[in-house]
Every structure is written in C-alpha cells, then in structure tokens.
Amino acid sequence: MSTPSVTKPAILSVDDDPGVSRAVVRDLRRRYGADYRILRAESGAQALEALREMKLRGQPVAVLIADYRMPGMDGIEFLEQAMDLHPYARRVLLTAYADTDAAINAINVIDLDHYLLKPWDPPEEKLYPVIDGLLEVWRSAEQRPVYETKVVGDRWSPRSSQVREFLARNQLPYRWYPVDEPEGTRLLEAAGADPLTCPVVITAAGTALIQPTDSELAENVGLTVEPSGDFYDLIVVGGGPAGLGAAVYGASEGLRTVLVERTATGGQAGQSSRIENYLGFPDGVSGSQLADRARRQASKFGAELITTRDVVALEINGSARTVRFADGGKLCAHTVLIATGVDYRRHPAPGVDEFTGRGVYYGSAMTEAAECAEQEVYIVGGANSAGQAAVFLSRNALRVHLVVRGDSLERSMSHYLVRQIAGIDNIVVHTETEVVGADGDTHLERIILRDNSTGTEDKVDAQRLFLFIGAAPQTGWLDGVVLRDAAGYVLAGPDLMVDGARPPGWELPRPPQHLETSVPGVFVAGDVHAESAKRVASAVGEGAMAVMLVHRYLA
Known part of the structure; x- marks a missing residue:
C-alpha cells in the first residue's frame, strides 16, 4: 500500500537545465512515485527554500540529487548547505565525465554518497540500483525523530529561558507559547497544569512534563543519557x-x-x-x-x-x-x-544576579534574539564572543551597545570583527565603561553605566543585557x-x-x-x-x- 502523500518521504532533484530536470523526475516517478514525493527545483536557492519548508513541517527527505554545474550555487555548495537542514538525507551529485575529479573531492567535503555520470540511460542499469541502495541505507539508518515539542512558560522566568536554551543548543525543534497568550492557556489546561507550575513541556508523544529537570527533558525528547557499557x-x-x-x-x-x-x-x-x-x-x-x-x-x-x-x-x-x-x-x-x-564569570554588580534569566543572560542566549527586535540591547565584553553577538543582534535590535572596560576593542578582539563592528551603524561601542548596577520590577528594566575615564554614572533603560566577561x-x-x-x-x-x-x-x-x-x-x-x-x-x-x-x- 502506498504511503499517504502528506507523509511520504521526499526525493528532491536540482538541475538548472529544465530538460534534464524533467528527465530525472520522469525516471524517478516511474520507479518511486508510489512511495515517495518526487520534487524538482531549477536552482540551489529554490531547492533550499523547499527544504526549509519541509523542515518546518517535519517532512522527511530521503535523497537529494544535484547537478554539479549550476550558476550561482553549484551542486556541491547546495548539498553542503542542505546537510544542515536534512542531515540524514542521502546525497548524489550529477556530473559530466570532465568533472569527475570535483565529484571525487566532494566525497570528503560534503560526505557525498554517490556521483552519477550523465547521461544515465538506461535508468534500470545506472540510476535505479544507486537510488535503491541509498533508500535502503536511509530507511535502516538510526535517525533522530523530528519532535514538535511545545514549551509553555513565562517569558521572564529563568527556568523557562533555560529550558528553551537547552532544547535549542541540543538542536531539538520546539514551539514557544507564552503563558499569558490564549494558546498557552489552552495547552496548560490540557496538561492539567497552571501558570504557577511553568515551564510545562509537552512532547510530540503528548507527554506533559511540569518543571522538568534537564535529565527529564533529555530522556523524553530523544537524547541519550545512559552509556551502553561500563x-x-x-x-x-x-x-x-x-x-x-x-x-x-x-x-x-x-x-x-x-x-x-x-x-x-x-x-x-x-x-x-x-x-x-x-x-x-x-x-x-x-x-x-x-x-x-x-x-x-x-x-x-x-x-x-x-x-x-x-x-x-x-x-x-x-x-x-x-x-x-x-x-x-x-x-x-x-x-x-x-x-x-x-564558563563565563559572574558579574559582580548589584542587581545583576537577581535578574539572571529575566533580562540578564550569560553568553549569547540565541533564544532571546527574537525578543530584541526594536530594543536597545547591551552587551558587556571585549572578546570575539561579545563581538559576534553584537553583529548578530544588530540585525534586529534598534541599537546594540557594546560595553568594554578597555580603551579599545583591538586589545582583545580579532581584527576582522573590529572592522565589521566599525561598519555597522547601529552598534555603539562604549570604551572604558562598565555596568555597576541593574534594577527593575519583575524583570530587568534599567542598568547603571559608569564611565571610568570621568567617573560619571548614567542610568539607562535596558531590557536585555548579555554578559561575556571572561571565563573561569x-x-x-x-x-x-x-x-x-x-x-x-x-x-x-x-x-x-x-x-x-x-x-x-x-x-x-x-x-x-x-x-x-x-x-x-x-x-x-x-x-x-x-x-x-x-x-x-x-x-x-x-x-x-x-x-x-x-x-x-x-x-
């Protein structure tokens, strides 16, 4: 029996030559159309967009077939980027005889599974045996399932922030539902929980975890927590x-x-x-x-x-x-x-510890980036990690303030990052400056900056403070x-x-x-x-x- 189309794994072919693209899809559909979605794209960019959409929907991709010579983005570049979206998909490069050296090199660069010489006629001898083998490997490989985990919590809760960061850093997709929004309320009711018990994590299997520890999270979302031997x-x-x-x-x-x-x-x-x-x-x-x-x-x-x-x-x-x-x-x-x-050193200024996870974050806290849109964001630190965070957050934030105790960035930051920061209009560097206080009500609202060259202090509005202040x-x-x-x-x-x-x-x-x-x-x-x-x-x-x-x- 054929698998319903909405759950069929995909086989995606990418070729900028419409004639070749149609021929590949024709041969693939003839053999695999009953059990797989056969898709085609005419550029690497178009194919990556389709792969991103399938990733968001949790749709599996079994095989990727890309032509080597494509303008803008060749087949090797496409397959390398596709790996990050669908790492378990098998990868095939279509190439002419003159390009076999590039295909052989790609075996190491992108972990290529196979390369096919064009033309591949007859497909019964040159195409289907290759795809059959790759599909067998794909079906038998141990794959991490795609979980649609739901997290319900207070946006200013330290533990809610930690849970989201844990899932993100372990490459586990999830959806975030603030407890004060209707869908968050409905999920809490379904889980038999209330706002005071947040965060609540609901796994793809429907299991509700109330204020889970990291170990409980890991066990329920597919991570390995026990070694196989002694x-x-x-x-x-x-x-x-x-x-x-x-x-x-x-x-x-x-x-x-x-x-x-x-x-x-x-x-x-x-x-x-x-x-x-x-x-x-x-x-x-x-x-x-x-x-x-x-x-x-x-x-x-x-x-x-x-x-x-x-x-x-x-x-x-x-x-x-x-x-x-x-x-x-x-x-x-x-x-x-x-x-x-x-680990990053703790900041000694009064009030900072009180707001950790509620506006104050150690490290980049990538899960908070979306919340920084149109805000004044403060970053403390003068090394590469702080510079990388400043460049990243500047894309959405109204303004990023980089607070540095030294008299210049050059003392501790790579030259390429110093040049990048100098070229971004909404990044402001405050040298010889440090944070000496933080306050707010339920979350961070203000910080106190001291100019060490003059000794003056200034209280400024701030809802996000990221700290990169050395390591221990x-x-x-x-x-x-x-x-x-x-x-x-x-x-x-x-x-x-x-x-x-x-x-x-x-x-x-x-x-x-x-x-x-x-x-x-x-x-x-x-x-x-x-x-x-x-x-x-x-x-x-x-x-x-x-x-x-x-x-x-x-x-």
Whole structure:
C-alpha cells in the first residue's frame, strides 16, 4: 500500500537545465512515485527554500540529487548547505565525465554518497540500483525523530529561558507559547497544569512534563543519557570543540569512545552566532551548525554521546580511570580526556544576579534574539564572543551597545570583527565603561553605566543585557587528583616539569606527554588547558592530538 502523500518521504532533484530536470523526475516517478514525493527545483536557492519548508513541517527527505554545474550555487555548495537542514538525507551529485575529479573531492567535503555520470540511460542499469541502495541505507539508518515539542512558560522566568536554551543548543525543534497568550492557556489546561507550575513541556508523544529537570527533558525528547557499557578505551569529559574533536578522532581510529556532556555539545563555541575565521568556512559558520556536524560525525564513527550527566569526581583505580556522576553513577576507562572548557564569570554588580534569566543572560542566549527586535540591547565584553553577538543582534535590535572596560576593542578582539563592528551603524561601542548596577520590577528594566575615564554614572533603560566577561574553568571536581594552576586551569606536559623534576606521585619512567596531566592516562585539551590559545581551531587540534597521545599511552 502506498504511503499517504502528506507523509511520504521526499526525493528532491536540482538541475538548472529544465530538460534534464524533467528527465530525472520522469525516471524517478516511474520507479518511486508510489512511495515517495518526487520534487524538482531549477536552482540551489529554490531547492533550499523547499527544504526549509519541509523542515518546518517535519517532512522527511530521503535523497537529494544535484547537478554539479549550476550558476550561482553549484551542486556541491547546495548539498553542503542542505546537510544542515536534512542531515540524514542521502546525497548524489550529477556530473559530466570532465568533472569527475570535483565529484571525487566532494566525497570528503560534503560526505557525498554517490556521483552519477550523465547521461544515465538506461535508468534500470545506472540510476535505479544507486537510488535503491541509498533508500535502503536511509530507511535502516538510526535517525533522530523530528519532535514538535511545545514549551509553555513565562517569558521572564529563568527556568523557562533555560529550558528553551537547552532544547535549542541540543538542536531539538520546539514551539514557544507564552503563558499569558490564549494558546498557552489552552495547552496548560490540557496538561492539567497552571501558570504557577511553568515551564510545562509537552512532547510530540503528548507527554506533559511540569518543571522538568534537564535529565527529564533529555530522556523524553530523544537524547541519550545512559552509556551502553561500563568500560571504555576513552572517556571524554566535555562536549565543546576539543571534546568533539577527540570523540571524532578517537572513534574513527578504533577506540571505544564515550563523550559525557553536562548540558549540550558545542560548548561556548556552540552558542556563537557566526564564526568567520575557522578554517574551511570562508563564508562563516554558526557555532550550532559546527557543533551539529561534529556531533553527527562522531556518532557516524561509533562514539557514544551522553548528555545531562554531570561529572563530579575523578578516581584512579589501578590501571582504570573512573569518573563519578552527580547522580551516583560512574564510568570507567583506560584513559580520560578533560575537555570541560570554561564558563563565563559572574558579574559582580548589584542587581545583576537577581535578574539572571529575566533580562540578564550569560553568553549569547540565541533564544532571546527574537525578543530584541526594536530594543536597545547591551552587551558587556571585549572578546570575539561579545563581538559576534553584537553583529548578530544588530540585525534586529534598534541599537546594540557594546560595553568594554578597555580603551579599545583591538586589545582583545580579532581584527576582522573590529572592522565589521566599525561598519555597522547601529552598534555603539562604549570604551572604558562598565555596568555597576541593574534594577527593575519583575524583570530587568534599567542598568547603571559608569564611565571610568570621568567617573560619571548614567542610568539607562535596558531590557536585555548579555554578559561575556571572561571565563573561569570549573575544575573543582579534580581537587586532590590532578595538578592545576592558581586559576584552576589544568597543567600538562612540560608545564608539570619544575626544574626538570617530574610531578609528585609520577611513577612512570618517562615524563608526561605533551597533553598528559599529572596523572598518567589522564589528558587535557581545549580552553581548560593552562595557557591554551582559546580558539576553536586550536581546541579541535588539541582534541585530535590527545587521541594520538592516548594511543601511545595504551601501547
């Protein structure tokens, strides 16, 4: 029996030549029309628009077929962007014999599944066997279901903000319903809840979760919260760029690898609206896209990704290294990689803590961007993360105020970002300035700015304040086990060797390897590593290097 058309998976063909496009669709419909929606587009842009619409409607896409030579956006560029919308769709490139080198290169660039030489006649021999195989792979692949989760809450509730941010950072689509709007009220009634019990999360299966914890959320929306085993070759603690890089390289090189993340993969980089200086992305890439691709890549190689598990202790038990969780569970391995990154420092000004989640946000809080339309928005910080947030929010906000304690942005921000900010009319940079107070009623309404060059203070209206004020490693769970510097960053390799002496308790005949901590078999990578570069590329590189050193240790 054929599947009803509204639920049929789609096969989409993209070709700027109408004759070729019609021929492809004709052959596809003849074979697959009963069970699949056969769609065509005549440009990459047109096809991406159709894919976005299908994404919003939760309609699955099974196969994408794109011609290599198209004006404006060639087939490789189209398939690369389509991956972010429908990562599980199988990808095929149509190419002429002269372009086979480009097709072969695309296998690595966009994880291409197949390329077809034109013409493909007869389709029974050259087209259908390829599509049959790809559809079989697509049907059997483990895919994350598309959830239409509903979140009902107060727009000024800190926990409602945290729930939305949790879902967004884990790439889980949801719809937001303010509790004071009619549809929000109807959903609360259906769930048997009231405004005082918000936030309420209603899953696609119809389960109502009242004030859920992150763990309860994860369990009910399809995230993995339990490891499949008790012992691994490598435990990666932290899911930022360093941790994801290690998970990809560890799993791809045969190590039984598990990554444990407290909240969401991507770390601080995953919250960046646009990273433009990362190698291989000349047009930039959002932190969430980069994190999602890395997560899919790690899973593809067999790494396990466990979320909402908070590591609170590290133990050394003979040759085993054990991490303990806040809920009492534990996990053991031959080696451990510490890649927990850093958290933003808390702002000391009076009133700021009181309004956290109610107008004050640490980091970019991408879920709040839509609420900033036509508002005066304030951002505190002078590093790249603050600059990226300013550029992003300037698209909708009436004006973005970048508050910097230093006398210029050049001291701490990349040159390309300084130039971008200088060219955006609605971004105002306040140097030698800091926030010294915040107040309001039920949410943030005003902040107090102090000009440090003159000592004058000014109270200004503000409903959104985003804070990027430096970072601190959260490494208290390593107390008494792994050596750290005075600020809490983890020491490794040469930094452990004082006057040529090995660290206390080191029993191996060799000195610590470059990223190895004071405990043999325990490594560190990324921002939590003392004296690290604090850049995405260097974090990924350290994650990859750590895996090489893990192999040496195991050997």
